[in-house]
């Protein structure tokens with residue numbers, strides 16, 4: 037049985053939701069009248085240009101619509117409305133890896149965003165509905181770019197700066213982007229690196245949709261500029277007005293696309309809405325992180341992922357909070373960097389991934405004691421299950437035993453938190469995401485909607501629509517329906533299946549156990565095994581390949597590839613070739629940690645690779661599964677033998 041940790045009493049007294057009675061009451065209110073509940077908070081939280089006339093339209097399920105007829109602009113919610121009382125408050129505190137800092141007040145943010153919005157409109161002719169790809173390092177201009185798009189109704193698609201030219205190209209083409217916003221480069225591990233050449237490479241082929249590239253100069257390294265196509269932000273931004281009228285957006289107008297990996301095929305462009313998304317970003321900031329007016333909030337994610345979207349940019353700014361953005365890596369110049377920043381900037385809420393906690397625990401367990409971390413009130417984790425050891429270190433050493441840890445479970449598709457403790461209310465257990473947030477019907481069920489008995493693994497589903505949910509997959513509505521609403525039903529009606537399995541413990545706490553599909557989670561990054569296999573398959577010596585996730589102490593999971601070769605090649609060369617290819621076509625995050633050359637793969641008679649078996653072998657565990665359906669079952673023993681020999 038896991039130990040329970042109760043919220044700090046003094047903290048609870050001032051918290052937004054103070055105890056489990058209050059939590060239960062809000063849940064009951066939402067259960068009693070779902071639409072009235074959402075109606076109440078949407079009216080209370082959003083500064084509408086024009087009110088909506090209907091809360092939820094389920095007519096074309098699963099293409100749900102929320103707050104129909106309402107008009108708003110997210111930049112008014114995130115900037116404009118704060119100018120009255122917070123114009124000189126820090127909206128963004130940015131720290132470069134070299135220690136330089138920039139403080140962007142709400143007023144300054146307003147001017148910066150307006151200028152860029154005008155530039156996009158006037159110079160590049162970007163209009164409502166156009167797609168803009170943002171491929172940027174962690175600098176404030178990435179945030180300005182996202183918000184400038186939102187101001188004029190363009191749909192942004194941020195591509196993580198660690199993705200390769202090929203991965204960037206695929207996303208640009210799929211989105212049909214007219215403009216790419218990038219930077220010359222930035223700093224990482226103490227050295228300058230370049231991004232612009234990657235954009236140039238991506239645009240070499242099949243990207244006719246892109247008319248212009250806007251480049252921010254960050255490190256002033258020498259880069260190539262294509263005449264007529266490429267423009268330097270620093271040179272031209274001053275020519276544009278600091279005032280710009282916000283486009284009136286419909287509640288359901290897309291705010292952004294964000295590509296994420298699925299179990300099959302190419303990445304999916306997850307499409308989010310305007311009103312529902314911002315409502316939930318703001319509500320969760322206020323209640324899950326319990327952010328107060330003078331708090332300083334730090335989420336260490338990259339803006340290229342959903343966590344960065346919702347909890348560096350949209351959530352904190354919608355709340356009128358101060359958000360920290362850090363350019364570099366946690367180990368530069370040493371493993372105390374983050375703790376030093378917490379001390380110096382008096383961070384109150386700190387949100388990071390278990391992989392970073394494990395890394396900092398391993399390489400710098402003694403660093404935190406050198407710093408004053410007493411400003412911290414709430415600690416958060418996201419992206420993967422957290423092991424009890426890492427949890428305890430986070431709780432005791434970083435939080436001093438007084439901060440609740442909010443283990444937030446959610447996904448690119450959910451827009452914001454779905455299952456999470458509330459820091460002033462929920463008694464927490466190491467490794468448990470605990471309970472669904474009020475108004476969210478997250479349940480562990482079987483395919484037919486029956487609740488899973490306590491202690492048994494089931495499918496994690498969300499059985500009612502919620503405002504910040506994915507609206508569709510860009511350009512592929514059928515895939516949207518199939519990917520998320522094709523597996524599970526409740527009361528005969530398709531419900532959203534997350535792809536994760538989970539367990540209720542004896543007290544009804546939810547523990548996430550991991551993906552049920554062929555998606556792996558490497559350092560909190562979601563990768564499709566099919567995508568990696570596709571790339572490895574291009575290596576000339578490879579006849580067949582199967583990729584699975586293998587548990588890893590720091591990364592959570594690591595890429596493990598089983599390879600059948602068609603030509604003789606030594607293992608070291610093959611590993612090198614494969615990792616060069618993966619880096620080129622996806623990015624270094626997807627590199628294979630281990631490769632095993634095998635004479636064949638276990639397959640069913642219909643030719644399907646039995647990955648469960650391969651996963652078990654990669655973990656070094658004994659096979660207990662039924663192998664009678666394998667066409668040539670002797671291959672299992674052979675692979676096990678090779679695995680043991682290699683170890």
Ligand code: PRX
Nearest residue numbers: 418419420421443444445446447448548562
């Ligand atoms: O498997 C779950 C895991 O991350 C997946 C979502 O990945 P992505 O869309 O990239 O978004 C990550 C950040 C929201 C989920 O399907 N995951 C996310 N949070 C947790 C988690 N696994 C366990 N515990 C969590 N708190």
